[in-house]
Amino acid sequence: MLRLAIRFLSGSYHATPWGRHVNEGDIEWPPSPWRLCRAFLATGFARLGWATVPPEGRTLIERLAASPPVYHLPPASTGHTRHYMPLYKNVTAKVLDAFAFVGRGEDAVLGITWDVEPTAAERALFEALAARLSYLGRAESWVAAEVTEALPEHLSPCRASECAPGPGYERVALLAPLSAAEYAAFRRERVGGGGAAEQEGPARRGAKAPKKSAASKEAAKLEALYPADLLAALLKSSGDLQRDGWSQPPGSRWLSYWREGDALAKVSTRPTPAARRRAPRQDTALLALSSDTARREVLPRSEDALLCMEVLHAALVRKSDRGDGFGPSPCLTGKDAHHTPLTGHRHAWLLPASLGSEAHFDHVLVHTAMELDERARAALSSVRKIYRKDLCTLVTLVEIGLREDFEQAVPYVRAAKVWTSVLPFVPPRHLKRQGASSLEGQVQAELASRGLPPAERIEVELEGGNYGAASDFWDFWQRRHPGEIRLAGPEAAHEEGSQLPGAQLATRWRHFRSARVLKPEQRPPVAASLGLRLTFAAPVRGPIALGYASHFGLGAMVPAP
Known part of the structure; x- marks a missing residue:
């Protein structure tokens, strides 16, 4: 058994599934078996100085390909950024960078297990590859991986199966490699069978058989189209695959994995160890504002802070009211369930902060003198957009905690x-x-x-x-x-x-x-x-x-x- 624990150093995982465009905003969660095998090979060439794959590397990858892994998923939520990517001659293209936010806490670990029994040399190589794995997915997904004997107990299992393990699960298709034997059979069928069909085809139609030289050229082209073995297929670059017209990498298959329905809708509220030692309460949240246009004028001006905070407050109040008769959160309205005003200015202050621009503000600090209740926390994590006239501003929850947790970033709480x-x-x-x-x-x-x-x-x-x-x-x-x-x-x-x-x-x-x-x-x-x-x-x-x-x-x- 091989167990791998992966921590995301930036707290987020960026990867787009095969066959999807990055601007669709889809996230490959968990990372596909195909991506993992290619990451190990890339690490070997880049960090271990491989010129060719060593024998123990070949057998290790073949073992991993033949045994679909079991994932152990931490709580995660989705997020995205929008920016303009420079192309050429001052031309830019808007890119949507979607990611899964996992966090950086002690238990924010992605666990992966393979039911294989490697040799001593293969295990040593696997540990070396894991220790040198620096990113997984896109380059901003910095990771630290290690081989471990045990994984945290709170992780949610995600297995490959033809049917759901029970209610409340959703199917996610992940690209996985064939086993080495299956790929060899697949290649023989396509290359050998394809060549025989072409030789028999003209005879059935009464046409002349092609010249031997022409048939040899066609066979050579066909053989070049299909990599020689599974490792050669895994080493094919995406550019080569697209140039050869592949809509799916040769030697790959789709596996049905089943994850919990809210696997990407869990906002982890686990405080840091320092916060746990201080107090269990949460009284402050930081929201980030962003624009979906090339110019920054959609971000609110400091002069319009009052109007923007009114609009944001109204959106938070609406989200906190679940229609169950208890009304919106008193943390946000400043009134109890009987609409009696609270005393002492204990309800939320919405304070606009300019952390990146002087003319506009790009964050909002929400602070209460009382503890943020569950309705207020849910509202803070669910508001995604606010509108001022015909302008849309995107809202993202950065963090919830104690006001001391934000002292370094936000001057308001110093x-x-x-x-x-x-x-x-x-x-x-x-x-x-x-x-x-x-x-x-x-x-x-x-x-x-x-x-x-x-x-x-x-x-x-x-x-x-x-x-x-x-x-x-x-x-x-x-x-x-x-x-x-x-x-x-x-x-x-x-x-x-x-x-x-x-x-x-x-x-x-x-x-x-x-x-x-x-x-x-x-x-x-x-x-x-x-x-x-x-x-x-x-x-x-x-x-x-x-x-x-x-x-x-x-x-x-x-x-x-």
């Missing part, structure tokens, strides 16, 4: 003493000069309602990138139109943080959407879009989003650079 706005702060109440409704009062109240400590210093952004103290905000606000603005009091010009004459509130925030579109009745009480800088006495961990429509991204802040 800890810092100084935080600055990336989306405008819109006051949740009418502004007053002093008291609880002043700018300082509203910001401190927003922090307290989220369980955050009070800010030691609150500053408002001015034109040119400078900041002024929030205590001077009212003078800027009363005379916020372009023109000369002076601070109140003769001593103000000497205070730390006071601005020179002519300073005014930053105008760049006016270009951002600041009013909800899907619920126009919930408009902001005041038309003010401000940039803030908050300084705390000690580092505070995010995310921090304050003010009107903060659960849809407005008022989002990141640590100051």
Whole structure:
């Protein structure tokens, strides 16, 4: 018995079945026996320095070909990327790269077993080939393989059979090699039988027999068309097969394998070992946004973040409502089953993140102060597209876990003493000069309602990138139109943080959407879009989003650079 354990270093497996185009988005899962045998041969030539296949290599491949393997599948789900491949003369073609996402955890292992008894030399060669196997399928499917004595118990078996092993299974056709004896018989039938038929055919029709030289040429062509043996058939390149007109590789056959019906619809929610040690809860998810066009304008602009988050939120709420009378997930709506609003801002914040582009945002961080329930997790993994007017944006779930798991990639969840706005702060109440409704009062109240400590210093952004103290905000606000603005009091010009004459509130925030579109009745009480800088006495961990429509991204802040 030979057992092989394969781990996918990038967490994904990329391969297209024989006879299918890559843009069909089909995935060969599990990898076909034909692909495995060719991968071993390629590894021998590329990594072991073969000039020809050694005798133990020939017998090993023949043993593997004669015994269809049994697969042991880990939980997996499907995904894809779309990109434009350069061809020639600045011509590009759109390529759909579909893949099976397996993950990179300890148990994310594809197991393969062959019921064979190899010799000592064959086993040693098999272990050497497995150790040097670097990818399987397309080149981005990086793997690490090893021969093992045992496989994880949670894996799902997938066997070749003429009928399903039971209900809930689906058939998948995999290309497999014939045995060496079967291929030899197949070749004799096609080459020897084909030549005799051609010699007998003209006699039956009363025609003259072909010349001996012509018959020899035809026989030579026919022999060249069929590889000499099974190994020669496995070594044929795809280009050679297509040039010779083969619709299926010679020496191959289709086998019916049976996998569970949801084999490619399982999103693994197993946390990393570090996450398991910290806590069993999940409160944060990261979604990736992508475009299916050559230009990137389909990705939402930062100025349109509010509208996009409204549309995404509505899609998540719809997906979480299963029509069973329990309604959508409270994690997403902020209301319980009796439609009573939850307190303490515990439901989901949808925060757009620009991890790859400054003008557009390409990810969305979803964070709740409560644990994400099963309905919310299912909704996050099932939303695939959102539409804004006639523009479609593709949505892919990257990961679900704790907010600390995303600290390296997403600035929103880091800890810092100084935080600055990336989306405008819109006051949740009418502004007053002093008291609880002043700018300082509203910001401190927003922090307290989220369980955050009070800010030691609150500053408002001015034109040119400078900041002024929030205590001077009212003078800027009363005379916020372009023109000369002076601070109140003769001593103000000497205070730390006071601005020179002519300073005014930053105008760049006016270009951002600041009013909800899907619920126009919930408009902001005041038309003010401000940039803030908050300084705390000690580092505070995010995310921090304050003010009107903060659960849809407005008022989002990141640590100051």
